[in-house]
Amino acid sequence: MSDTSYAASVAALQQQFAALPPGAPVRLGKKTSNLFRTRADTGAPRLDVGAFSGVLSVDVAARTADVLGMTTYEDLVDALLPHGLMPLVVPQLKTITLGGAVTGLGIESSSFRSGTPHESVVEMDVLTGDGRVVTCSRDVEPELFFGFPNSYGTLGYALRLRIELEPVQPYVHLRHVRCTSVEDAVAEMSAACAPGSGVDFVDGTWFSTSEVYVTLGTFTDDAPTLSDYTGMQVYYRSIQRKKQDWLTVRDYLWRWDTDWFWCSRALKVQDTRVRRWVPKKYLRSSTYWKLIDLEKRYRFKTRWDLRKGLPPREDVVQDVEVPIDRLVEFMDVFAREVPVEPVWFCPLRQRDADAVWELYRLDPDVLYVNVGFWSSVALEPGEADGTHNRLVEQLVDDLGGRKSLYSTSFYDREHFWRLYNGPVYEVLKKTYDPDGRLLDLYDKCVGGK
Ligand SMILES: Cc1cc2nc3c(=O)[nH]c(=O)nc-3n(C[C@H](O)[C@H](O)[C@H](O)COP(=O)(O)OP(=O)(O)OC[C@H]3O[C@@H](n4cnc5c(N)ncnc54)[C@H](O)[C@@H]3O)c2cc1C
Incomplete structure (x- = not known):
């Protein structure tokens, strides 16, 4: 144009x-x-x-x-x-x-x-x-x-x-560093995010309290071998299997889209018996969105589960920012109270320390970790829908964090406006x-x- x-x-x-x-x-x-x-x-x-x-x-x-x-x-x-x-x-x-x-x-x-x-x-x-x-x-x-x-x-x-x-550069070299606790992952991420570390990309995947990976990515001009996670192979599973990996820069940027992080699992697309019949072009988050939209509209699965006597479920889909030195506390409570795995970690620091982004203020001196979790949790008898989301919302507040607003929120008006200026x-x-x-x-x- x-x-x-x-x-x-x-x-x-x-x-x-x-x-x-x-x-x-x-x-x-x-x-x-x-x-x-x-x-x-x-x-x-x-x-x-x-x-x-x-x-x-x-x-x-x-x-x-x-x-x-x-x-x-x-x-x-x-x-x-x-x-x-x-x-x-x-x-x-x-x-x-x-x-x-x-x-x-x-x-x-x-x-x-x-x-x-x-x-x-x-x-x-x-x-x-x-x-x-x-x-x-x-x-x-x-x-x-x-x-x-x-x-x-x-x-x-x-x-x-x-x-x-x-x-x-044409390729990204990935190193998946295994950590046996969130404390270790915090130390690993802090070091990688420090000036002069030579690392271009940092994120992490929490599978359980004793299995966390910090993935360090570095641009490179050469790749001894290239992986492909746009077809039968599933990227997040490779993190547990491989210590290092190489992707083209385009495949690196979209490594999480093919399986919507891991959320395609709920739609059975990671089952090889199903996956082999799905054309590659449909292995992408926009396809899964359409299916989720249909479910939100017609509630096929919800009604099926109810008929089978399964408990109702609460969607727990959130991204929150927690100061890195409070991440261990956050994950302690999360692991106990919200049965969801894996969880995504992504460190974040305000780029320009002098800028004030009025409606989403972050402390420019603090390295935060974005914690992303996108799943659903079975409700115990007597638990209301929203129980787990409210718990997370309160916890983020208590730890001096911030919550993105693309998903459900429960703040009262006065509290909301205190948080978001x-x-x-x-x-x-x-x-x-x-x-x-x-x-x-x-x-x-x-x-x-
Ligand atoms: C499961 C899940 C995982 C996610 N993970 C990530 C993640 O890992 N990283 C990440 O960055 N984000 C993530 N997001 C959040 C996503 O980036 C935000 O919701 C973003 O706002 C969506 O952008 P969109 O273009 O799809 O906008 P839409 O969904 O279409 O709109 C989002 C909002 O922005 C407004 N809007 C859209 N376009 C414009 C415009 N041009 N000008 C002004 N307002 C506009 C709309 O009115 C609407 O209120 C995730 C969301 C979900 C549901």
Whole structure:
């Protein structure tokens, strides 16, 4: 898309917005989503943003790209790798979009050195709730720029983002370091994330209290052998079997997508008798999402389980940030109270110590570990749905952590706004969405709207 056709798409979108009944709520009309919380279908008009997918330009010398907001990371990576470049942080699921990751937070194994995707945005155009298109950066309309991350589309929609890029090498050499406790894993991750360690990527996989792996990835120009986890082989199982491994950079970036980390297990796709019949192109998180969506809508499995007399289950799907020196405490309670395995660890540090990301403040001096768990837990008699999610929410609070808002949350309004900077949000909302055409962040993330 050229600059002129981008301008024409923006004008057409503004006309679409203006044609909505005055005061009517607005929602984003997007084909894919990676949100887990259930939303009520309010019948509100949806803005068709189909034109905002694609890479406008790549400046190889400056190492930046102008990218449309609804571009999936899969398309973005495919457009950048031929230039020997990639975004600083590439979230693991192929259909996560750049705009979604910037407004809703993203993380990956480069986050210990590059922070979150919003930290490598140079400037962006946002269609705000009052129908304007505002270009913002650290220097121009900085209130919107620094208030946009964690606003989940409640201030406006990112249409174009200029992002920083980094050079890649063709392969990633992986070392899976086995640790026999979370304490050991903390020591291993701390060392790998220290300046000068020479490591490019760090994440971890917790299988049990005595079996944890820290995976250290380093760019390399040569690979003595290459593995392929896009077909019969399952990446997370290889972590337990191999001490080291080599992947192409593209396969490394998508290593978790083929089996949606390990969540494809629940859909029986890891059973070789099933897997061998599934065409490779369907082994991807977006396929599993469609199946989960069907289950959420029709509840086939839930009804089947009930008929068989099995207990009801609670979905426990969350990503939380815990300061690394509280990770042992977190996992002690988690292992006791939430029977879910494996669990993903991903260290994260704010990239620019001086920046203040108003709605999701992290302590720039602290190395956090993102703990990801995506499963369901059988409820004991008398346990209400939400028991385990509430426990985790409280625990994260007690340990000085932070919780992403893409899944279920239970905070009361007052507590929520204390955590996510209510006073600043109120000013932002009045400035960019004075008529409340977009949802309020609390109503959206906790109220299920
Ligand atoms: C099981 C599971 C595992 C996950 N694991 C990871 C992980 O490991 N790493 C990671 O980084 N993330 C992870 N996520 C979270 C995911 O990155 C966020 O939910 C992200 O916001 C999804 O982006 P999306 O593009 O799919 O947006 P959507 O799901 O379509 O939308 C998410 C929210 O952002 C808003 N939005 C979307 N696009 C824009 C835009 N252009 N401008 C403004 N607002 C917009 C929408 O209104 C919505 O409120 C996980 C989610 C799930 C369910």
